[in-house]
């Protein structure tokens with residue numbers, strides 16, 4: 119699942135743009151439209167004014183439920199911002215409902231391997 123997927127579009131000035139998303143990375147595309155990736159699938163969601171404000175204030179905002187074949191039921195997906203790596207998505211984990219940035223997670227794993 120390490121292979122990134124490119125999302126291409128034309129912006130308002132009709133300039134060709136492209137973003138490469140790894141697993142669980144998210145990016146604003148155009149207007150309210152955002153894209154995120156989960157495994158090999160790209161999802162598009164609308165992130166309007168209030169959601170953007172919530173993201174800014176609380177560092178997280180609910181953007182919808184998604185279904186995955188490996189899950190027993192659809193899970194709530196949140197858009198979050200990592201201070202180091204930028205936007206990503208996740209569902210709340212465990213009793214404390216925590217979220218993990220995929221890149222931070224990779225770095226922690228790499229760090230543990232080096233020891």
Ligand SMILES: [Zn+2]
Nearest residue numbers: 200203219222
């Ligand atoms: Zn991070």
